[in-house]
Amino acid sequence: MTNTTPDWTDPDTWAGTRAPLTSSTGLHPGAYTSESMFEAEQARVFERAWVCVGIADEATTGRLLVRDLGSRSIVITRDTDGVVRGFLNSCRHRGTELAETDCDIAGTIRCPYHRWGYRLDGSLMSHPFFDEVPRDDFDADRLGLVPVRVETWGVLLFACADDDTPPLLEWLGDLDERMAGYRLDEWTSHTSTELEIDANWKLISENFQEYYHLTWVHPELAKVSRVADHYRYQGDGAYCGQTTTPVSGDERDDWLAMPPAGWLDESDAVSGRFVAIFPNVLLSVLPNHVWVMRLDPLAPGRTKETCTLLVPPDNPDATAEAVAPTLDFWIDVNNEDIDIVQRSQRGLTRGAVPAGPLAPRFEEPLHRFQNLLADCLTLDSLAGIELPGGDDPTAPADRLGTGPNPTPPTIDLTSQDAIA
Ligand code: FES
Ligand SMILES: [Fe+2]
Known part of the structure; x- marks a missing residue:
C-alpha cells in the first residue's frame, strides 16, 4: 500500500515521470485521489496555465x-x-x-x-x-x-490568471499552423451538454490520449477508428495529439453521416484529429464535425465535463435530425469512457497501489502530459517553462507508433464515399 502523500512540488516526487518513457511509471495514486494534489493543481496548474x-x-x-x-x-x-x-x-x-x-x-x-x-x-x-x-x-x-x-x-476560449505564463500561441506550439486548414474559428456550436463524472480530471484526459483501450472498451468505435489506422500527430507545444487516417467507417457511418467541410485538404478531409490540449480540453476534429470535451475539476474524484458538438459553417442543414446519429455515437462512446474512468478512480482510491509502467507503444502521450503536469507543479513560475518538442518529421517509424503526419492512403475525393 502507498499511504504517504508526497510533496507535489518536490522534483523527487516526480522521478518515475521524469524517467525515459521505457522506464517511466504513471502517477502516484494520490495524484488522483488526494486533497493535497487537488489544491496544488488548482494553484499551480489552473491558476497559471492557459x-x-x-x-x-x-x-x-x-x-x-x-x-x-x-x-x-x-x-x-x-x-x-x-x-x-x-x-x-x-x-x-x-x-x-x-x-x-x-x-x-x-x-x-x-x-x-x-x-x-x-x-x-x-x-x-x-x-x-x-x-x-x-x-x-x-x-x-x-x-x-x-x-x-x-x-x-479556433473554436475555443482560453484564459490565464498569471501574466508570467508564455503567450497562448507559444503554449499551443505548432497546433495553430497544424490545424489552420480547418478554419476552426468559423465553426459553430450545435449542441452542448454538461456531465459530472466521478473521476479525477486527469483520468479523463489520459483515457482520451491513448487508444490502447480501444478494442476492449469501445468495440463499436473500433470499427470507425481502427487501431491499425492510428498515427502520431505530435508537434511541439502543450498538447498530446494522435490521428486516425483514414477515418474508416466501413461498418457503420455515424461519424460520416453529415457532409464534410468543403475546404479541407487531402489529409484533413479523410482524417480524425484527437488532441488533448494541456491541461483541460479534449478536441476530436473530424471532417464534418468537432466534438469538444472541456474538463473542470470539482474535487479530487469529481469532474464537470462540458461536451459541445460543432459543425462547419457550410452545413446549414445541420438539423437536430441530421446531427442525431453523430451525437448518439459520441454519447455512446463517452458513456463507455466514463464507465472505465470511474472504475479507474475506484481502483486508485481503494487500492492505492504503486504506479505501474506506461506502455511505450501506446502511452507516450500520457508521459508527455504527466511531464507537463510535473513542470507546472515543480516550477515556481511558468515564465521559463520548456514546452515539449514534437516528432522529427524525417525520423522513420519506430515502435512508439508510426510516422508523424502521415500522408493518407490514396482516395478518390470526388466521391461521397471518399471518407467512408
Ligand atoms: S462593492 Fe461593488 S459597488 Fe460597492
Ligand atoms: Fe475511450
Whole structure:
C-alpha cells in the first residue's frame, strides 16, 4: 500500500515521470485521489496555465460569462468591436462578486452592492452618489476591473490568471499552423451538454490520449477508428495529439453521416484529429464535425465535463435530425469512457497501489502530459517553462507508433464515399 502523500512540488516526487518513457511509471495514486494534489493543481496548474474556459461563440456582446481558474473567479465580455476580455470577478469598490453565473447584461457590468457600473472594456462608468461628498484622490480611470488574460483560438476560449505564463500561441506550439486548414474559428456550436463524472480530471484526459483501450472498451468505435489506422500527430507545444487516417467507417457511418467541410485538404478531409490540449480540453476534429470535451475539476474524484458538438459553417442543414446519429455515437462512446474512468478512480482510491509502467507503444502521450503536469507543479513560475518538442518529421517509424503526419492512403475525393 502507498499511504504517504508526497510533496507535489518536490522534483523527487516526480522521478518515475521524469524517467525515459521505457522506464517511466504513471502517477502516484494520490495524484488522483488526494486533497493535497487537488489544491496544488488548482494553484499551480489552473491558476497559471492557459485553461480552456469555453467555446468562443459563447462570448457574445451582451453576455457576461463567469468562469473559474482554480480558486479564482473571472468574468468575460465581448465588446461591440468583437474584442474578448477577461477580468477578476470582483468590484473595485469593496470587492464584491459581480456575477454568480453567466448572465445577460445590457452593455454594463453592474455590481449588485452599491451599483457601480463598468463598461465591457472594464472601465468604471458610474458610481452612484459617490461624488455627493467628493474625495480629492478619487480617480475613476484607476478603478477599472482588474484584467485577466483571455484569448480565443479556433473554436475555443482560453484564459490565464498569471501574466508570467508564455503567450497562448507559444503554449499551443505548432497546433495553430497544424490545424489552420480547418478554419476552426468559423465553426459553430450545435449542441452542448454538461456531465459530472466521478473521476479525477486527469483520468479523463489520459483515457482520451491513448487508444490502447480501444478494442476492449469501445468495440463499436473500433470499427470507425481502427487501431491499425492510428498515427502520431505530435508537434511541439502543450498538447498530446494522435490521428486516425483514414477515418474508416466501413461498418457503420455515424461519424460520416453529415457532409464534410468543403475546404479541407487531402489529409484533413479523410482524417480524425484527437488532441488533448494541456491541461483541460479534449478536441476530436473530424471532417464534418468537432466534438469538444472541456474538463473542470470539482474535487479530487469529481469532474464537470462540458461536451459541445460543432459543425462547419457550410452545413446549414445541420438539423437536430441530421446531427442525431453523430451525437448518439459520441454519447455512446463517452458513456463507455466514463464507465472505465470511474472504475479507474475506484481502483486508485481503494487500492492505492504503486504506479505501474506506461506502455511505450501506446502511452507516450500520457508521459508527455504527466511531464507537463510535473513542470507546472515543480516550477515556481511558468515564465521559463520548456514546452515539449514534437516528432522529427524525417525520423522513420519506430515502435512508439508510426510516422508523424502521415500522408493518407490514396482516395478518390470526388466521391461521397471518399471518407467512408
Ligand atoms: S462593492 Fe461593488 S459597488 Fe460597492
Ligand atoms: Fe475511450
